[in-house]
Amino acid sequence: MDHERRYGMDSTILIAGPTASGKSSLAIQLAQALDGIIINADSMQVYSELRVLTARPSIQDEATVPHRLYGITSVAAPFSVGRWLELVQTEISNAHEAGQSAIIVGGTGLYFQVLTEGMAEIPHISESARQTARAKLSALGPAGLHAALMARDPVMAGRLKPTDPQRLVRAYEVIEGTGVSLATWQQQSATTATLPPPWHGFVLNRPREQLYRRCDERLADMLDRGALAEVAELAALDLDPGLPAMKALGVPELIRYSHGEIGRAEALAAAQQATRRYAKRQMTWFRNKMCSWITVNSQDSESFYGKNIPFILQNLLTRP
Secondary structure, three states: OOHHHHHOOOOEEEEEOOOOOOHHHHHHHHHHHHOEEEEEOOOOOOEOOOOOOOOOOOHHHHHHOOEEOOOOEOOOOOOOHHHHHHHHHHHHHHHHHOOOEEEEEEOOHHHHHHHHHOOEOOOOOOHHHHHHHHHHHHHHHHHHHHHHHHHHOHHHHHHOOOOOHHHHHHHHHHHHHHOOOHHHHHHOOEOOOOOOOOEEEEEEEOOHHHHHHHHHHHHHHHHHOOHHHHHHHHHHOOOOOOOHHHHOOOHHHHHHHHOOOOOHHHHHHHHHHHHHHHHHHHHHHHHHHOOOOEEEEOOOHHHHHHHHHHHHHHHHHHOO
């Protein structure tokens, strides 16, 4: 009996894990075993301009098995968790209609949370309200928009930084369009979970010191494989520093290096430290928010794939 018949051609598999844990390579091997399609659940890997620095699958990887929702938008374009949710639902449906497994892989915990638990419904925001928010941002700048939001919605203004224009615009357009704070809408009960069962969730887990070492080594390798050129091109776009892509791991430090403010070694060390801290936050999120998911442990890199692919396949076979 082949893998497709044993494990279900239309299964949905979620693979979460901290940065540098080996998610992408594991997903490729699993997709090959199941005739699956890999779908991105990483909020930074959606950007087309940052293939190297966000560790997007390589062109060779994408040629090996189908990949979806990678590099689909520009760093200058707005992109929200709600938009990702719309797109991922379509890709999952397309995979199942084609008789293939949908393998959703990434490190953005919020993406997995809204996919499996739903998200609060917010009424349709009129285009005039959206234009008002954007016009205020253009006229006042992020700090001025933050002050305007404080006058209209002090709760949301207190949660947001004056340097975060994307979230400020969203909060302002919601209070403008509905008369109700975004904080209030977010407290509403979530919509029905958007991912129908059965689905199987796995969290990759490596020993902390091993993970940190992999983070450091991978970032150093990125610098040798074109990350510096990517960030130099990003800096040349002169984008608002509050945009999400401008906060991607390594971007702030390498921009400072490209401007001659710090040396390469200092930039690398600072980016490595930021990456390790982010990995720690991811592990905390997965431990607290995904405690019901199956943990995939590995004590050494050499046995990671050889042991874990059979482990995952066995769980797909035995769990309802």
